[in-house]
Each structure stands twice: as C-alpha cells, then as structure tokens.
Amino acid sequence: MINQWIATPKRTKAILETYGFSFKKSLGQNFIIDVNILKNIIQKAGIDERSGAVEIGPGIGALTEQLAVSAEKVIAYEIDQRLLPILNDTLSRYGNIEIINEDILKANVADMLKSRFKPSQPIYVVANLPYYITTPILMKLLREDLPAASLTVMIQKEVAERMAAKPNTKSYGSLSIAVQYYTEAKVVMNVPKSVFMPPPNVDSSVLKLTRREKAPVHVVDEDFFFDMVQACFAQRRKTLRNNLIRHFESAADNRTISNGLKQAGIDETRRGESLDMEEFAELANTFYKIVKSGA
Template sequence: MRNKAVATPTRTKEILDTYGFAFKKSLGQNFLIDVNILKNIIEHAGIDRESGAIEIGPGIGALTEQLAIHADRVVAFEIDQRLLPILENTLEAYQNVSVINQDILQADVREVMELKFKEGQPVKVVANLPYYITTPILMKLLMDRLPVESITVMIQKEVAERMAASPNSKSYGSLSIAVQYYTEAEVAMTVPKTVFMPQPNVDSSVLHLKMRHVPPVEVENEEFFFDLVQATFGQRRKTLMNNLARHFKATMDKQQIRVRLDAAGIDPGRRGESLSMEEFAELARHFYEK
C-alpha cells in the first residue's frame, strides 16, 4: 500500500526528521506541501498516461510522486547527493521513475531523452525550480531546442510575469522577448508562499511555456538580435536613440543610428518597452551587418 502523499506538512516533516535533512540556502530548496497544487500543475502541464516527464530538482519527491502516478515515465535531475537515498525511499513504489544525480546546466538532456523515453513519445518538462537559477535553466532548455512539447514550472511570481509580459507593461523587457521567441508563454496560476517548507519570502506562479515550432519572427542572427534587444533595455528610462548610441558607440555615430531607425520606421524617441517583437526584428534587420 502506498504511504500518505509526500506533499503534506506531516509527511514532509517526518521524512526530513528521519534523514536529519537540513535545507541548503545555496540550492534554493523550498519543498511543496500541498497535493492539490501539484495536481493543478500536472493538469496545466497536460500530463497523461502517454507522456514522458522531465523534472528538475525533485527534492524529496513531492512533485515526482504525482508525476509518476499520472505520466508514463519520469526522469528527474537532482544536483544534491544528500537527497538520493530519500528519493529512493519516497519513490520506491514507482517503477517508472529514473533519478539522475546531475546538474541540469551541465547535463546532455537530449541524450538522456533518447535513452529514457520511447521514440516519438510526447515529453514535457514539469518542475518547481529554485528561484536563484530559474532564468539560466529555462534559457538553456530553450536555446538547446530540446524536443519537448512544453515547459510548466513553478517560479517566482515576478519572474513569471516578466517572462509572459506584453509590450508597454512594467514587466516587459529583454527576458520577455527571449522567452516568447521560443515559446507561447502564459501565467497559469499564482501560488502562495504558505504552501512551501521552508516558506520563501515571495509568492510563486506556475508558468506554462508551449514550445513554438518556428519563432514568430525571422532574424538573420539570433545572438545579434538578443544583444540588440538587451541594449534597448539597457537603461529603461532612456530612449532607443540613447540606449543604441551607448551600445554602438565604437562603430556608429548618432546620425548613422538615426538613419537606420528611420529605415526601420521606428521613432528614435520611443523606449524599448514600447516595441513589439516584430519591431525588434525589423530593428535587427537594419542594424545587422555581416
């Protein structure tokens, strides 16, 4: 018979006490203690009996257990060696889970997918990510262009809002463009800090990213495009002209920048936050030199 779900305050405390586990602040460990929230995450992720699931940072197995119940197979990457014996215990009833003791930023995820999932199987990433390393992890997954259908992650509320933001909003910036270039992003739900142990200082949100097969705009050089976008947000209160003049000061004067902005049909007095992705692509077309 299965024990009580891992994601309850009493069971979590019991597991931590049994193993004498101490949270490592440096790894941003906050464990979920609410089964209903986990079931909601799995629903938003669209996990079913056909799905393969990749989890990052399983902790003591709260989300892993729910994924094992709902998915065909689960692969979880855990960096903290101290958690391996705990996971072995909490997940012993599930034969469809593999735990890999590796830093996701160093892992060859594509190779792991080939080894662990069936050919052609729909694979989704589902995770409760450590706040301090959310952006590097997501950008690695996106830039590696992994063959996954979607990424559904619990992250800091403010970061989720930035990733899903639209132009002309306070949250919109270079991160919004980077994420939305690869995915369709939406904030699926907000999660109060009270459902974590230990409690973080801020609320969280579940962000659902549906992978795009092709980016929404065509750019000649992606690295240049993202650099240019970042430059326009260099100092948020400054105009495009000022930010671009600062960025290109070694290669262009203001007159040359103005000519390119005019050619792109973009007013130099605008700010980066007012530009759509299409306008950024247009800007990149006129500034890119092979």
C-alpha cells in the same frame, strides 16, 4: 495510499527528521506540502499516461511522486547528493522513475530525452525550479531545442510575469522577448507561500511555456537579435537612440544610428518597452546589415 503522499506537512516533516536533512539556502530548496497544488500543476501541463516527464530539482520527491502516478515515465535531475538516498526511499514503490545526479546546467538534456523516451512519445518538463537560478535553467532548455512540447514551471511570481509580459507594461523587457521567441508564455496559476516548507520570501506562480514550431519572426542572426533587445532595455527610461549609441559606441556613430532607426521605420524617441517582437526583429536585421557592411 492518499494518506501516504509525500506532499503533506506531516509526512514531509517525518522524512526530514528521519534523514536529519537540513535545507541549503544556496540551492533554493523549498518543498511543496500540498498535494492538490501538485495535481493542478500536472493537469495544467497536460500530462497523461502516455507522457514522458522531466523534472528538475525533485527535492524529497513530492512532485516526482505525482508525476509517476500520472505519466508513463519520469526523469528527474537532482544536484544535491544528500537527497539521493531519501528519493530512493520515498519513491521506492514506483518503477517508472529515474533520478539523475547531475547539474542541469551542465547536462546534455536533449540526448538524454532521445535515449530515455520513445520517438513519438509526448514529453513535458514540469518542475518547481530553484528561484535563484530560474532564468539560466529555462534559457538553456529553450535554446537547446528540446523535443519537449512544453515546460510548466513553478517560479517566482515577478519573474513569471516578466516572461509572459506584453509590450507597454511594466514587466515587459528583454526576458519577455527571449522567452516568447521560443514559446507561447502564460501564467496558469498563482501559488501561496503557505504550501511550501520552508515558506519562501516571495510569491510564486506557475508558468506554462508551450514550444513554438518556428520562431514568430525572422531574424538574420539570433545572437545579434538578442544583443539588440538587451541593448534597447539597458536603461529603460532612455530612448532607443540613446541606448543604441551607448551599445554600439565606436562601431557606429550617432548619425548612423539615427539613419538605422529610420530605415527600420522606428521613431528614435521611442523606448524599448513600446516595441513588439516584429519591430525588434526589423531593428536587429537592419542594424546587422549596417554593422556588417561597416556603413
């Protein structure tokens, strides 16, 4: 059976030729052709025979197949209708896979998980995500509060580093805060371009996002908190004070902004990259009260 794995150069080429499949650049299609990489991803995700697995963008089924071997049940979302007959063929030997032809950004994933998996079943998202749409997909899944223990995803290396970055580093920014508010983020492996067909133009990493039981900080209003974080990184070389003056414009004058930073206990000459999440929460909560009170 090992010789029949989808994730080999020979088998992948044969499948593509059989169906006359051509890659769509607009969908960011890069298929993995190394079984060991896939097995390593699944091992890092912590999947076993009791697990439910959710995949996004199965392609011709390389990762889907390995998930089916390891997990109890696999649900895979595929937006490209051309791939449906290929998946029906390549995965026909497995009875524990369901392919859903739907755009993951429009799908009600939370309801699907509740209807397809057992209430006590551990659920994991595992995917080789299209690089052009990585962040919208992950933020949708994180903000929907899915009953999934973790998300283990292959993404562009630079983006993975940004999501897992710590304060006072070049990669640290609003995306780091957004992801780490919901999860503990860790880059668990790097992946060479050579294991893809066709090879992507960028390096790849596998990022594991483990869901937090509760947010690590208390914020009065989540939307306001995330807006404040983005504002502080709007122009990285500018100070917090200058970025916030630009952000609030007519909603708060310069003196009010200086007073707000003082109330939050944060030096107005600092830059966004120097603040940790607790400091961002204090900043957002302070300014939320100021803005809402009209002070």
